[in-house]
Amino acid sequence: MENRIFVGIIEDQLLFREGMKAILSTWPEFELVFECADGYSAIDKLNKCAITPDVMLVDLSLPPQGQKEFSGLHVTLALSEAYPDMKILILSVHEDENFITQLINHGAHGYLVKDVDPGEVQEAIISVHKKGAYINERTLRALQHNTGKKVRTVKLLTQITRREEEILQLICRQYTAEEIAEKLFISVKTVNGHRTNLLQKTGSRNVTGLVLYALKNNIVDLV
Amino acid sequence: MENRIFVGIIEDQLLFREGMKAILSTWPEFELVFECADGYSAIDKLNKCAITPDVMLVDLSLPPQGQKEFSGLHVTLALSEAYPDMKILILSVHEDENFITQLINHGAHGYLVKDVDPGEVQEAIISVHKKGAYINERTLRALQHNTGKKVRTVKLLTQITRREEEILQLICRQYTAEEIAEKLFISVKTVNGHRTNLLQKTGSRNVTGLVLYALKNNIVDLV
DNA sequence: CGGCGTATAGGTATAAATACCTGTTTTGAA
DNA sequence: TTCAAAACAGGTATTTATACCTATACGCCG
The missing domain is CATH 1.10.10.10 (Winged helix-like DNA-binding domain superfamily/Winged helix DNA-binding domain)
Structure with missing residues (x-):
């Protein structure tokens, strides 16, 4: 029985990425096997990667690539299609309920606001890996409020x-x-x-x- | 700091209720403070109850009362209005995604299919009490599929x-x-x-x- | 400057919706 | 079987909505 959880990060802010790596290194069950600064190259790199992460932490607000926008939403869509077994955990500064619902509806397994404490990150990673979902009260409320809503075209x-x-x-x-x-x-x-x-x-x-x-x-x- | 979690049960099947009580007694942090066999009298009894449960386990398929139907859905609606702080955990034999979405949209904090093992019950109770939500992959999938729908009044x-x-x-x-x-x-x-x-x-x-x-x-x- | 889109207003028609009526037949539950 | 509700159909009338025109004033932009 494998106890380790392979984790990947897609996050453009270097500082935050380093911080997250530090947090992950606190717990031995996590092993960082992938990191990437933008969504476009993520899929490419993943194909060449020896180990496919079990859980991918994805920053919601990734920078646009040239003319096209390619946010965490797009990454989520792409990842959940290419790697159906991969669990996607969104990291975001936004608490906007529309964002939360949107992400969950497009394949994310959990949503974390960036001001969470390390303990919750640990809990969330383990939860999405084992249960396939991490929804806290905040997220649940968003889902409740937003059922029936879609984002404006x-x-x-x-x-x-x-x-x-x-x-x-x-x-x-x-x-x-x-x-x-x-x-x-x-x-x-x-x-x-x-x-x-x-x-x-x-x-x-x-x-x-x-x-x-x-x-x-x-x-x-x-x- | 109070470590105990006050739990209540609304469940018409005596056998299942007893079984659940047995499971709860396994862990010292749970204290059963309320039980009731039907939804109608639940609200009445709760008013006279000295201790309001933190977490209420509610059977989805409660028996109809006379002419009127009064299922776990109605109980959930009533409880979440009367006791906004109370966490409601639905127990059901149904895995129907519409049911799941329906309940969550009407105030339930978690949904458990009755064939779960005791460990998940414990986890769910603790989760709804601390985080305000317990959503596993099954439930998340239902919510994903059903966002955009609301349940008929x-x-x-x-x-x-x-x-x-x-x-x-x-x-x-x-x-x-x-x-x-x-x-x-x-x-x-x-x-x-x-x-x-x-x-x-x-x-x-x-x-x-x-x-x-x-x-x-x-x-x-x-x- | 000239062109474009928006907001404004009007005329003339028809199509559709809505408000009240009165009935009969069918169906389902007591 | 009996009774009430639901589904069905019709009449008459008014109100709204919709279609298809034209036309002017205003601001914005190349």
């Missing part, structure tokens, strides 16, 4: 204007065009114009499509 | 008929009343009748409200 931000988004939100609150016009001190015709544009831009047949679009893109919340 | 189950639900689903797919009528081989008048009932039952002003309701209650998925 990138293209959306440029497609839909501020005013259109405003009107879309009011539509989703079950206001009629007339009521929206009153609220915004504009003509009903204008509101209808915006709605027509929204239908066209979102490719919807009717308000139903607009509501679905708004929810998918997190323009409104499903409270 | 309890009242909904009796309120909305099958046919109405069917029509609501088609409405959410952007079909008009006429198209729905064609699809279901019924009259447009009938479709409108159903929709009128839906509007009334859900308290909506228009289709927008219907769509929101359908999404909230997982009648349709936000794919």
